[in-house]
Amino acid sequence: MNLDDFRRHAHETIDLIVDYLGTIEERPVGPRVAPGEVRSQLPSHPPERPEPFEAVLDDVRRIVLPGLMHWQHPAFFGYFPANASPPAILGELLSAGLGVQGMLWATSPACTEVETHMLDWMADLLALPARFRSDGAGGGVIQDTASSSTLCALLAARERATGFTVDAHGLSSAHETLVAYTSDQAHSSVEKAVRIAGLGRENLRLIETDGHHAMRPEALAAAIDADLDAGRQPVFVCATVGTTSSGAVDPVRAIGDVCGRHGIWLHVDAAWAGSAAVCPEFRTMHDGLERADSYCFNPHKWLLTNFDCDCFYVADRSLLVRTLSVLPEYLRNTATASGKVIDYRDWHIPLGRRFRALKLWFVIRSYGAEGLREHIRRHVASAEALAARVSASHRLELAAPPFLGLVCLRHRDGDEATQRLLDGVNASGAAFLTHTRLGGHLVVRVAIGGTWTREEHVERLWERLEVLAT
Ligand SMILES: *Cc1c(COP(=O)(O)O)cnc(C)c1O
DSSP states (O other), rough: OHHHHHHHHHHHHHHHHHHHHHGGGGGOOOOOOTTHHHHHHSSSSSSSSSOOHHHHHHHHHEEEGGSOOTSSSTBOSSSSSOOOOHHHHHHHHHHHTTTTOOOSSOOOOHHHHHHHHHHHHHHHHHTTOOGSSSTTTTEEESSSSSHHHHHHHHHHHHHHHHHEEEEHOHHHHHHHHEEEEEEEEHHHHHHHHHTTTTTTTTGEEEEOOTTTTTTTTHHHHHHHHHHTTTOOOEEEEEEEBBBBBTTTTTHHHHHHHHHHHHOOOOEEOOOOTGGGGGGGGGGGTTGGGGSSEEEEEEEOOOOOOSSSEEEEEEEEEHHHHHHHHHOOOOGOOOHHHHSSSOGGGGGGSSSSOOOHHHHHHHHHHHHHHHHHHHHHHHHHHHHHHHHHHHHOOOSEEEEEEOTTTEEEEETOHHHHHHHHHHHHHHHHHOOOOEEETTEEEEEEEEEEOOOOOOOOHHHHHHHHHHHHOO
């Protein structure tokens, strides 16, 4: 494909994306394929000769599009939506087009400096504590996902607590048993991190939650005391702002006090809810965040930026860098040696990295702070309207206090009726919902946050729920 062909096919590909997004509502939101059906349409062997690009795009339309869950459908209310937006898509395209690899400052200075700047802009937009900004001891980096951020935070916490001896010698009998804490509502990525970091699943305490599914700080303090009494070493607490199941907010200030008393690393996972802090009225969820050692949220969930884009902040970057830095001869360079630059390879697990800050830059400039706030407020208003209808219903009820764009509901007749509701909506193809369990009961989650989702889509979902509930 020469550059003239590339220009033509690039236009065709953009046309495909625009046509797809423009007609997405004609498709059922959920996939309608059986296991193996997509693969059975692909040739068993790769082509020997080059194929025309038109044939490739045709197969995308014919084989791929019908085999998708349409995450950008305005009636996608499952999991947490994964936002994309035109400026973000163009930023991603440009990143691929420039094809730079920003592992070191020296391997593409603009890739590093735009990223550092965007993470500071993001800290401004969310009014994050000053300690997370790059002009002090802290700073931010783009990670692929919140799972990776939690793992990196845990690794730095482990090394700080053990004087960097695990990095040096591995976990051994010289160490007391290292323990981590999170709530029984925390995301599964915390357990995964604890297993990967070598602490072991049995050394993760799932702290009990209150009636609103938020961590009880007294229960955390008691668990830490019990571990200390037994000769174990508490190293890490992960608090959640906006749990995946129900949007519960752990009391960060009180949890931070407990961590502060014992010198335990506090990481705050706000993967979904964090984006809402662009609006001043939602910032109370971050109360006490200045007590945290690290923080992350995913613009790829609710801030118009396509996957993958997680913003990870630390209060003391030197701990993270010391934990993750390895400097082989072939990466030595004068900029690194000067100590004046950031080498982001030391801030996460992979070495290589692409220019993901471009899409954040494009999004922030295209929408402005005002546009980002309006985007969040529109979804929250729709969620409030839906929650009001559910509360007033004779057949449905709220299963948890609604928070931001998340409404958890169930049928008053119990789990079987709730399951029928969920199945009914998803079978219709007109909307897509997922479930969770709260207090042993099946719950339907309605996560409102799609780029193209408007009030009328939520209204239509409500009409369907009402009919199915009878
Ligand atoms: C979605 C979610 C995660 C995991 O997100 P990834 O970025 O896919 O790893 C972690 N924590 C919470 C609270 C989430 O909602």
